[in-house]
Amino acid sequence: MKSTTNRIARCEQSIAGLLWNGTWLASALVTAGIALGATHDSWSFVAPGLSGYNVMKTGVAFFIILPIARVALMLVMSLRERDYVYTLISVFVLAVIAAGIMVGL
Amino acid sequence: MDPTMVFWLFAAAFGASALGGVLGMASGIFIVPILTLLFSIDIHVAIGASIISVIACSCGSAAPLLKRRLTNIRLALVLETATTLGALTGVFLIGVVSNSFLYGLFAFILALSAKQMLVRRREVEVADISRPNVKSLATVLRLHSSFPDHASGRDVPYQVGHVPISLALMYGAGVISALLGIGSGVLKIPAMDTALRLPIKVSSATSNFMIGVTAAASAGAYFVRGDIDIGIAGPVALGSVVGALVGARLLMGLPADKIRLSFVVVLSLLAVQMLLSALGVQLLGESA
Numbered sequence: 001m002k003s004t005t006n007r008i009a010r011c012e013q014s015i016a017g018l019l020w021n022g023t024w025l026a027s028a029l030v031t032a033g034i035a036l037g038a039t040h041d042s043w044s045f046v047a048p049g050l051s052g053y054n055v056m057k058t059g060v061a062f063f064i065i066l067p068i069a070r071v072a073l074m075l076v077m078s079l080r081e082r083d084y085v086y087t088l089i090s091v092f093v094l095a096v097i098a099a100g101i102m103v104g105l
Numbered sequence: 106m107d108p109t110m111v112f113w114l115f116a117a118a119f120g121a122s123a124l125g126g127v128l129g130m131a132s133g134i135f136i137v138p139i140l141t142l143l144f145s146i147d148i149h150v151a152i153g154a155s156i157i158s159v160i161a162c163s164c165g166s167a168a169p170l171l172k173r174r175l176t177n178i179r180l181a182l183v184l185e186t187a188t189t190l191g192a193l194t195g196v197f198l199i200g201v202v203s204n205s206f207l208y209g210l211f212a213f214i215l216a217l218s219a220k221q222m223l224v225r226r227r228e229v230e231v232a233d234i235s236r237p238n239v240k241s242l243a244t245v246l247r248l249h250s251s252f253p254d255h256a257s258g259r260d261v262p263y264q265v266g267h268v269p270i271s272l273a274l275m276y277g278a279g280v281i282s283a284l285l286g287i288g289s290g291v292l293k294i295p296a297m298d299t300a301l302r303l304p305i306k307v308s309s310a311t312s313n314f315m316i317g318v319t320a321a322a323s324a325g326a327y328f329v330r331g332d333i334d335i336g337i338a339g340p341v342a343l344g345s346v347v348g349a350l351v352g353a354r355l356l357m358g359l360p361a362d363k364i365r366l367s368f369v370v371v372l373s374l375l376a377v378q379m380l381l382s383a384l385g386v387q388l389l390g391e392s393a
Contacts, residue, residue: 013171013177016171017168019317022164030339034339034340053335057335057339059339060333060338061344064325066164067163067323068325070318078393085246090182093186097322100189100192103196103326104328104329
């Protein structure tokens with residue numbers, strides 16, 4: 001029982017780390033995108049291919065990917081523990097999200 | 106991107122998120138009315154921006170709650186099967202329902218939130234944990250757990266109630282989340298309090314944890330469809346996440362009861378305004 005509790009606690013810490021760092025990264029990309037967009041005229045001659053809009057778009061995409069990555073992480077963790085019921089549940093959730101994206105395409 | 110517009114979008118999302126944080130509620134429900142009524146942004150664009158901010162807030166606030174061991178991650182995953190299916194349904198529906206319907210539905214959800222905010226949540230009676238129902242889905246899926254009570258310094262065990270009923274309610278919450286770009290806490294909380302009979306702290310943390318995945322299911326579809334206006338969604342998401350993390354701490358000293366009452370008033374006013382928009386009457390802004 002104790003070891004199960006410890007295992008779940010370890011999983012929770014990994015998920016917390018993923019979500020925390022991911023939020024920081026996505027927020028930093030959106031901030032950079034806004035800053036690059038606002039100062040576009042002063043640096044665009046240095047890197048003409050770079051646009052604030054695209055950096056911000058990457059940040060927004062990161063926000064969307066983050067919870068999906070969290071389910072994928074839970075899938076890996078349940079697989080590692082040979083907990084096939086939760087592996088199946090994780091696969092189902094990921095499949096529904098994938099179906100939504102396919103519908104959008 | 107107009108820097109002034111970016112600033113005001115950031116500031117509006119920051120304010121809504123910071124104030125919402127004081128009461129432990131997500132700011133998602135305020136973003137769409139703010140964008141449509143104050144910024145005269147099309148409701149579909151507003152929903153796209155709001156859904157991103159909902160994900161950002163959920164992810165940003167999940168880590169501290171996980172570290173305090175308040176989130177039941179297994180239960181969240183089980184319920185996400187229903188919320189994501191609901192979100193998928195919402196993605197199909199949003200293409201066929203009219204703007205008036207969306208405004209009307211939003212008005213209803215705002216009114217429901219105002220009503221819910223008036224009634225303070227009471228801790229439900231925890232079921233007798235010594236005799237778990239061995240046949241219940243919650244037992245089969247090993248959902249019963251415990252959370253640390255900081256006052257007593259001990260772990261408090263709890264049992265998870267009726268999973269099938271809550272799955273049905275969560276499906277509805279998923280549909281509403283995708284249609285309106287909100288976290289649907291207003292629908293999840295009654296499901297978790299009455300059907301699952303979870304302790305309030307566990308229910309709030311688990312609901313917040315699920316919101317990100319539910320919202321990602323519809324946001325992913327809207328993103329690839331090109332329905333998300335990045336110039337609006339970016340500053341709104343950033344304002345919301347900063348507001349949720351920093352703002353709530355800054356406003357910690359404010360009297361929660363007074364904020365609660367003012368929120369009831371604001372939610373009711375927004376409900377009336379959204380209802381008027383549904384009927385084609387616009388008092389604020391220009392477009393409906």
